[in-house]
Amino acid sequence: MSELVIEGLRASVSGKEILRGIDLVVRSGEVHAVMGPNGSGKSTLSHVLLGRPGYVVTGGRVTLDGVDLLELPTWRRAQAGLFLGMQYPIEVPGVSLEDALGESLRARGRDASAVRDLVREEAARVGFDERFLARPLNVDLSGGERKRNETVQLGVLRPRFAVLDEIDSGLDVDALRAVARRVEAATTEIDLGVLAITHYTRLLGVLRADRTHVLSRGRIVVSGGPELAGELERTGYAGWAEEETATGDGARAGGGPAGGGSLAEPLP
Amino acid sequence: MSPSFATETAAALEGPAWLRAEREDAARRFAAAALPTAALEEWRYSRIDALDLDRFSPPTPGVAGGAGAAPAEVDALLTALGPTAAVIETRDGRLAALRVTDPAVTVEDLSAAGAARCELGAIAGEPDAFAALNRAFAPAPLRVRVSEGSSPAPIVVVHRLEGTRAALFPRILVEAASGSVASVLEVVAGGGSSLVVPVTELDVADAASLGYVHVQLLDEDAWQVGLQASRVGRDARLTSAAVAIGGDYARLRTDSALVAPGGESRLIAVYFAAGAQMHDFRTVQGHLAPRTRSDLLYKGAVANGARSVYSGLIRVEKGARGTNAFQANRNLVLHEGAHADSVPNLEIEENDVRCSHASAVGPIAEDQLFYLESRGVPTDVASRLIALGFLDEVIEHLPLPRLAALLRAALAAKLERAEALEAGGAAPGEGA
Numbered sequence A: 001m002s003e004l005v006i007e008g009l010r011a012s013v014s015g016k017e018i019l020r021g022i023d024l025v026v027r028s029g030e031v032h033a034v035m036g037p038n039g040s041g042k043s044t045l046s047h048v049l050l051g052r053p054g055y056v057v058t059g060g061r062v063t064l065d066g067v068d069l070l071e072l073p074t075w076r077r078a079q080a081g082l083f084l085g086m087q088y089p090i091e092v093p094g095v096s097l098e099d100a101l102g103e104s105l106r107a108r109g110r111d112a113s114a115v116r117d118l119v120r121e122e123a124a125r126v127g128f129d130e131r132f133l134a135r136p137l138n139v140d141l142s143g144g145e146r147k148r149n150e151t152v153q154l155g156v157l158r159p160r161f162a163v164l165d166e167i168d169s170g171l172d173v174d175a176l177r178a179v180a181r182r183v184e185a186a187t188t189e190i191d192l193g194v195l196a197i198t199h200y201t202r203l204l205g206v207l208r209a210d211r212t213h214v215l216s217r218g219r220i221v222v223s224g225g226p227e228l229a230g231e232l233e234r235t236g237y238a239g240w241a242e243e244e245t246a247t248g249d250g251a252r253a254g255g256g257p258a259g260g261g262s263l264a265e266p267l268p
Numbered sequence B: 001m002s003p004s005f006a007t008e009t010a011a012a013l014e015g016p017a018w019l020r021a022e023r024e025d026a027a028r029r030f031a032a033a034a035l036p037t038a039a040l041e042e043w044r045y046s047r048i049d050a051l052d053l054d055r056f057s058p059p060t061p062g063v064a065g066g067a068g069a070a071p072a073e074v075d076a077l078l079t080a081l082g083p084t085a086a087v088i089e090t091r092d093g094r095l096a097a098l099r100v101t102d103p104a105v106t107v108e109d110l111s112a113a114g115a116a117r118c119e120l121g122a123i124a125g126e127p128d129a130f131a132a133l134n135r136a137f138a139p140a141p142l143r144v145r146v147s148e149g150s151s152p153a154p155i156v157v158v159h160r161l162e163g164t165r166a167a168l169f170p171r172i173l174v175e176a177a178s179g180s181v182a183s184v185l186e187v188v189a190g191g192g193s194s195l196v197v198p199v200t201e202l203d204v205a206d207a208a209s210l211g212y213v214h215v216q217l218l219d220e221d222a223w224q225v226g227l228q229a230s231r232v233g234r235d236a237r238l239t240s241a242a243v244a245i246g247g248d249y250a251r252l253r254t255d256s257a258l259v260a261p262g263g264e265s266r267l268i269a270v271y272f273a274a275g276a277q278m279h280d281f282r283t284v285q286g287h288l289a290p291r292t293r294s295d296l297l298y299k300g301a302v303a304n305g306a307r308s309v310y311s312g313l314i315r316v317e318k319g320a321r322g323t324n325a326f327q328a329n330r331n332l333v334l335h336e337g338a339h340a341d342s343v344p345n346l347e348i349e350e351n352d353v354r355c356s357h358a359s360a361v362g363p364i365a366e367d368q369l370f371y372l373e374s375r376g377v378p379t380d381v382a383s384r385l386i387a388l389g390f391l392d393e394v395i396e397h398l399p400l401p402r403l404a405a406l407l408r409a410a411l412a413a414k415l416e417r418a419e420a421l422e423a424g425g426a427a428p429g430e431g432a
Helices: A042-050 A074-079 A097-107 A112-126 A130-134 A143-157 A173-189 A201-205 A227-235 A238-254 B007-011 B017-032 B072-081 B129-137 B366-373 B379-395 B401-424
Strands: A003-013 A016-027 A031-035 A055-064 A082-085 A092-096 A161-165 A193-197 A211-216 A219-224 B086-091 B094-100 B105-109 B142-146 B155-161 B171-176 B181-190 B199-204 B209-218 B223-232 B237-244 B249-258 B264-273 B278-287 B293-302 B307-316 B323-333 B339-348 B353-362
Touching (some): A016 A042, A016 A219, A042 A055, A042 A074, A074 A097, A074 B366, A082 A143, A092 A097, A092 B366, A097 A112, A097 A143, A097 B379, A143 A173, A173 A201, A211 A227, A219 A227, B072 B181, B072 B209, B086 B105, B129 B223, B142 B155, B171 B209, B199 B209, B209 B223, B209 B401, B223 B237, B223 B264, B237 B249, B264 B307, B264 B379, B264 B401, B278 B293, B293 B307, B293 B379, B307 B323, B307 B353, B323 B339, B323 B379, B366 B379
Parallel strands (some): A031 A193, A082 A161, B142 B171, B155 B181, B209 B237, B223 B249, B237 B264, B249 B278, B264 B293, B278 B307, B307 B339, B323 B353
Antiparallel strands (some): A003 A055, A211 A219
16 A cells, blocks of 8 residues: 655745645545646646656655655656656657657666567557557647557556546547546556546546545645535536635645635535 | 879879869869868858868878778678668778679779769869869769669768878769669768768759768768769759768768759758767758759757757759748757757748748757656656657658668767766867
8 A cells, every 4th residue: 555645735837836735645546536727736736746847846745655756856756656647748759659668667677578568458458559659759649649648658657656637638538438447447456546637527437536626726625525526517616716715824824734624515 | 282282192193084184173273272261151160270181191192091991880781781782892082892783883983094084073063172172182083873764772882991190082973864763872981080071973863863871980080071962853853861970070061953843852961979079061952943842851969068060051043933942950969068050041032932941959858858757767768768869850761761770779879978978077178
């Protein structure tokens, strides 16, 4: 059993504070959905966890089984067991999927010669066309193909925790089902813990969330069970954003956990 | 001017009367011309001012070159290429070995007694004093002809060079007759501490298709001031590629003239300078006829304290209506001490044309690095993958694709050495 612990995480971009104290604990096999309006800091959270340049951590801690991730360079965070499925996977001209994953496996001390078979196996599981495997990473791939590609990589790398940043955007219904099923399967096959950032509950139809969190203005303003996602779909985020504004000062001063049970109570 | 390059010395070189007379004329032109300086636009950023021509001398007439440098890479390239129609080897500019296995290919040593006159320099002209110097001192210009309508296997020309402070003048004229489909690999290797001034002329006749690859594997102390020129006829097609790996200062000027309607040229190059090396490229895409198309992509990397220059001109002459001309130069700067200059130019005398140019100089893209690192690829490995991937866009389009794997390996090995040098923190000082 592994544990990804985010405590009081604050971060800024270009001098503007975007994350204002995030607290979250994800355990092996659990799926946590993080939802929230545009600009609430969802993508920033995913980038900060992996250490993307330009995102400055101004406070808090992130540990994976006690290892302080924020002290590590990006690749060591990945080696420690964290995976980022990006919203906009980046094109890397001239670098093949197999070469990149092979080097990652080698650095993990795993057998890199198996990478070709592993990639083909995972591609088949999410319906990623084999023709695309020879292409440089994400070059000339549609948005949906890129997301399948991210899922293939997750399957091959077998991380302990996956941060999936809108893995469902740009996908048609079939692709969404394939990707969600693959991630769901990983939660049992390899006991993967998932932090799924999403706008839409449709992902959660297949990938069942154990916990749902609403992020607004850089803080989690409410957390609940899977039913919270359905509620949000009916009511939208407006109510939660107001709630956050009203209690904002207090939460910032306290720096402690925001949201939680009391805020979830207004929901039927 | 240097006594080494006296008119009498040129005149004393062996050959038929016409060649000897032409050498003598060229030597006089050279003696009357000034060496270029970095003050000239075409030589801006170059190391030309550091060249002391008096330190070099042509090989003694009548004395055959030595065994010739034979880097293992050259043999490996030939093996990778597979079947060939002709293999031509020169040592210090003189024909050393010749094997022609396809009657569609004819190879002539123009310095042989009785060699028929041909128009050397008709394509290249003499854009600078070095072209005249080659004309005067090339001991054995070679003429390679591909017969009309034929499509022979690749033709290989290997210049093995050695010598201490020698001035070496390989010269070759390739004529692809109308309707022929041919490919030529020219390798320049060795060089010691010499100055190599190669001239290559490519004549692509109407409806012919020629693929040409120039691979520069010079020793680390050698200098190159090279000229490669082509003339592309009606509905003809040239793909010309340059791969620059070696040399201390290695310059290659590539002039391509599209002289008849429907002609196309694709000019590509990949270069990687490390240590204190400098790679210097000048290109001219000349459009002299309607409905011609040229497409240029030069990509290079500089590491440690190395430098590179790309300076390119698209010239569309009056009457070349319907021209399409594209030019892109992209440079990857791997270390802080390295530097790349990129200077694109357009000169357009006609209205109905489509031209574009793009140039970029920068470090490895941060977002690409982050992407690979977020997969768990260590930073140094990710940088290496990205750098080699960047150069691969040219490698994968080489007209002789069988060379790709070896060239990739050569670039990878060089990158590894550059990284080791950078980690050691002891970049060698710049020398000439």
